[in-house]
Amino acid sequence: MSTTTTATTDRGPTTNLSADGRGSWLPTWPLISTKFLELRKRRGLMIAVLLLTLALPVLVLGFRLLFHAIDPHSYGPAGSPSVFEALCDPLAQFGFIIAAALGATAGATDLGEGMFRHLVITGRSRVALYLARVPSGLALLLPLVALGFTFMCLVTAFEGTPQPTSVNVQGVTVPLNLSEGQLHTFLLNHASEFGPFGGPVKVGPNGSVSISGGPGANGPSPQQFVRDNFSNLYQDYLDAKATDLNPAPNEMIKIGLWIELQVAIGFIVGLGLGSLTGQRTVSVIILIALQIIVTPILAMNVIPHFLDGQRLIVGVAMDQLRPAALLSTSSGHGPGKVILGGRGSLGIPAMPTWAMISVIVGWILGWTGLGAWRMATRDA
Amino acid sequence: MTLVADPPVTSDSEWAVETHGLTKRFGPQIAVNDVELLVPRGSAFGYLGPNGAGKTTLIRTLLGLTHADSGTMALLGVPVPQHRAVALARVGAIVDEPRFHSHLSGRNNLRMLAAARGAGAEARIGPALERVRLSERADDKVSGYSMGMRQRLGVAACLLGDPELLILDEPMNGLDPAGMHEMREMIENLVAEGRTIMLSSHLLDEVERTCHAVAIVDRGRVIRQGPIQQLIRSANSVVRIECADPAAATSLITASRLAEKTEAHDGGLAVTLPVGATRDTIAELNRRLVEGGVPVYGLQEVQTSLEDWFLSVTSRLGESPQ
Numbered sequence: 001m002s003t004t005t006t007a008t009t010d011r012g013p014t015t016n017l018s019a020d021g022r023g024s025w026l027p028t029w030p031l032i033s034t035k036f037l038e039l040r041k042r043r044g045l046m047i048a049v050l051l052l053t054l055a056l057p058v059l060v061l062g063f064r065l066l067f068h069a070i071d072p073h074s075y076g077p078a079g080s081p082s083v084f085e086a087l088c089d090p091l092a093q094f095g096f097i098i099a100a101a102l103g104a105t106a107g108a109t110d111l112g113e114g115m116f117r118h119l120v121i122t123g124r125s126r127v128a129l130y131l132a133r134v135p136s137g138l139a140l141l142l143p144l145v146a147l148g149f150t151f152m153c154l155v156t157a158f159e160g161t162p163q164p165t166s167v168n169v170q171g172v173t174v175p176l177n178l179s180e181g182q183l184h185t186f187l188l189n190h191a192s193e194f195g196p197f198g199g200p201v202k203v204g205p206n207g208s209v210s211i212s213g214g215p216g217a218n219g220p221s222p223q224q225f226v227r228d229n230f231s232n233l234y235q236d237y238l239d240a241k242a243t244d245l246n247p248a249p250n251e252m253i254k255i256g257l258w259i260e261l262q263v264a265i266g267f268i269v270g271l272g273l274g275s276l277t278g279q280r281t282v283s284v285i286i287l288i289a290l291q292i293i294v295t296p297i298l299a300m301n302v303i304p305h306f307l308d309g310q311r312l313i314v315g316v317a318m319d320q321l322r323p324a325a326l327l328s329t330s331s332g333h334g335p336g337k338v339i340l341g342g343r344g345s346l347g348i349p350a351m352p353t354w355a356m357i358s359v360i361v362g363w364i365l366g367w368t369g370l371g372a373w374r375m376a377t378r379d380a
Numbered sequence: 381m382t383l384v385a386d387p388p389v390t391s392d393s394e395w396a397v398e399t400h401g402l403t404k405r406f407g408p409q410i411a412v413n414d415v416e417l418l419v420p421r422g423s424a425f426g427y428l429g430p431n432g433a434g435k436t437t438l439i440r441t442l443l444g445l446t447h448a449d450s451g452t453m454a455l456l457g458v459p460v461p462q463h464r465a466v467a468l469a470r471v472g473a474i475v476d477e478p479r480f481h482s483h484l485s486g487r488n489n490l491r492m493l494a495a496a497r498g499a500g501a502e503a504r505i506g507p508a509l510e511r512v513r514l515s516e517r518a519d520d521k522v523s524g525y526s527m528g529m530r531q532r533l534g535v536a537a538c539l540l541g542d543p544e545l546l547i548l549d550e551p552m553n554g555l556d557p558a559g560m561h562e563m564r565e566m567i568e569n570l571v572a573e574g575r576t577i578m579l580s581s582h583l584l585d586e587v588e589r590t591c592h593a594v595a596i597v598d599r600g601r602v603i604r605q606g607p608i609q610q611l612i613r614s615a616n617s618v619v620r621i622e623c624a625d626p627a628a629a630t631s632l633i634t635a636s637r638l639a640e641k642t643e644a645h646d647g648g649l650a651v652t653l654p655v656g657a658t659r660d661t662i663a664e665l666n667r668r669l670v671e672g673g674v675p676v677y678g679l680q681e682v683q684t685s686l687e688d689w690f691l692s693v694t695s696r697l698g699e700s701p702q
Binding site: 028041043113120122 | 440443444445446464465466467468469471472473475476477478479480481482483484488489491492493494495496497498502537541
C-alpha cells in the first residue's frame with residue numbers, strides 16, 4: 001500500500017454503469033474453471049477421489065497383472081468376468097460416496113470459508129455461482145471414473161481369461177452371441193440333446209436351472225419342451241454367458257455409463273445438500289447413510305403400504321437401471337429390459353420404466369433446484 | 381435473475397450511497413432503524429458507531445448480503461436491490477474480517493473473484509496485488525497470511541472491479557500501526573483518484589484522520605451526519621481556566637450567564653460554553669473574572685475532538701469506545 005505503486009487504473013472511475021451480464025443465471029467459463037481449480041487444489045479430498053475412482057481398479061488389477069507376470073502358474077490372468085463385476089460394484093458405491101463428499105464440499109465451503117460473501121459482492125447472480133459448481137465437479141470426477149473403468153475394461157479384454165466360443169445350457173453346447181430369437185431356433189433344432197429328465201424346469205436357489213420332466217418317452221416332445229421352458233432356458237443362457245464371458249464391448253459401455261450416472265447423481269445430491277445445510281460433514285454423513293444403509297434396505301425389503309415411498313429413493317431406481325451384464329446370477333428380478341439393458345436387481349417389485357426415469361431425473365433436478373434456491377436466498 | 385445482461389444505467393446522482401427509511405430487523409431487535417444516509421461522491425465518509433450499533437448490518441444490507449425489511453437505497457444512484465448487479469459492478473467491499481479459501485494462494489483467490497467480476501478483472505489482479513504490496517507473497521497459500529495481509533488482500537479484491545465506490549467495514553481491524561498508516565495512505569490515494577470510500581469504524585481517531593464527513597450511528601439509528609469540522613463546530617466548546625480562587629470564579633461565571641456549565645477541573649475550572657459561542661465570549665469571561673477580583677493565570681480553549689463530540693451525542697456516555 002504505497003502512494004507510489006502502480007494504480008489499478010489510470011483513469012478516474014466512470015459513471016456509465018453496466019452489469020456486463022453478471023445478472024444472468026448462466027455460469028460463465030471463467031466461473032466454472034476457477035471453481036474447478038478451487039476443488040482441485042483441495043489436496044486431501046483429491047487424494048480420496050483418486051483413491052476411490054482411479055486407484056481402486058488400477059491397484060487391484062495392477063497387482064494381479066504383476067503377480068501373473070511373475071508367477072503365471074500360481075496366479076491366473078488378471079482379468080476375468082468375476083473380477084470385472086467385483087470391481088464395478090465398489091467403483092459405483094465408492095464413486096457415489098466420494099462424489100457426494102466432493103459435492104458437499106463444493107456446496108458448503110464457500111460459505112464456511114467466508115468466500116461466499118466476496119462472491120456475492122461482485123454482483124454475480126447467485127444462481128450462476130451455484131450452477132458453475134456442477135460442471136466443475138463433474139469435470140473432476142467423471143474423467144477419473146472413466147479412466148479407472150477403461151483400465152478395467154482393457155485388462156479384462158486383453159489380459160483376461162481365454163474366452164470360450166460356446167456355453168453349456170443344461171448339457172447342450174450353445175454358441176455365443178445368439179440373440180433371443182436365434183437361441184430359440186437353435187434350441188428347437190437341438191432339442192433332442194436335452195435327454196429325458198422326467199419333470200418340469202425349476203430354478204434353484206442359486207439361480208441354476210435344473211430340468212426335470214424334460215423331453216422323454218412319457219413327457220412332451222423335445223420341441224414342445226423347449227417352447228414351454230424357453231424363458232428359463234434363455235435365463236440360463238444369459239447367466240452362463242455372464243459367468244464365463246467378458247461383457248461385450250457394448251455391455252461395457254452401458255456399465256460405464258451407469259457408473260458415471262451413479263457418480264454424477266452422488267455429486268449433484270451432495271452439492272444440493274451441502275448448499276442447503278451449509279454443512280459439509282453433516283451432508284456427507286447423511287449421504288453415506290443413504291447409500292450404504294437406507295438404500296439397500298429399501299431395495300431388498302418390501303415395507304407394507306410404503307412401496308411407492310421406497311421407489312422414490314434414487315438408489316432403488318438406479319438398482320433397477322443396473323445393466324444386465326452387471327447382474328450376478330443370484331439376482332434376476334425386474335421388469336425386463338429397460339435402458340442400459342438393465343433387468344433390475346431389486347428385491348421389491350420393480351417400478352415402471354417411466355417412474356424409474358422420473359425418480360432419477362427428479363433427484364437431479366430437485367436437488368439442483370433446492371441448492372440453487374438456498375444459495376439465492378441465504379444471508380451472506 | 382435475468383437471462384440477458386441488465387441494460388447499462390447511467391447515473392448522475394451526487395450521492396454514492398443514499399438510503400431512505402432503511403430498516404432491518406432480526407426478530408424483535410431492530411439492527412438498522414429508519415436510516416437516512418447520504419454519502420457524497422468523491423469523499424471519504426466514516427460510518428461511526430459503538431460496537432453493536434448496526435454498522436455492519438447496514439453495510440450488509442446495502443450490498444445485498446441480507447434483505448432490508450423496509451426503506452429504499454441506492455448505490456451510485458442505482459436503486460438496489462432492483463438493479464443490484466448493475467450497482468455492484470462498480471462497487472468493491474470488505475465486510476467483517478476478510479476471509480478467503482485458505483488452501484488457495486492469494487492470487488488464485490483473486491482469480492476466483494475476478495471470474496465472478498468479469499469484464500477485465502483478471503487483468504487487474506497483478507496491479508491490485510502490487511498496489512497492496514502483496515506481489516511477492518501472492519503465490520503463497522492464504523493460510524500463511526497474517527491478519528494484515530488478509531486485509532490487504534481484501535482491498536486488492538475490492539480493486540478488481542475498478543470500483544467507483546469502496547465500502548470498507550472496520551478496515552483498520554487487526555492492523556499494526558504501520559499497517560494502519562499504509563491503509564490511511566491507501567484510502568487517501570483512492571479518494572484522490574475520484575473514488576468514494578465509505579468506511580465503518582469504532583476507531584474515532586482513525587475516522588477523524590481519514591474521513592471528510594461522518595455519520596454517527598447509535599442503536600441502529602443515524603443521529604448526526606455531515607462534514608466532520610461542521611459537526612464539531614456544532615458541539616459545545618470548553619474553556620479551561622487557571623485562577624487564584626476557583627469558587628469565586630465559579631460564582632462570577634454563573635452570574636454572568638455566559639456558560640452552560642462550570643466544573644472544577646484539575647485545580648482550575650472547566651467551563652462549557654453554549655453552541656455558537658465565539659472567542660469574544662472567552663474574552664468577556666476573562667474580563668468579568670478580572671473585574672470581579674479573581675486573578676486569572678491562564679485561559680485555554682479546548683479543541684473538541686471527534687471523540688469528545690461522539691461521546692457527547694451517543695447514548696452510551698458511560699461506555700468508552702474500543
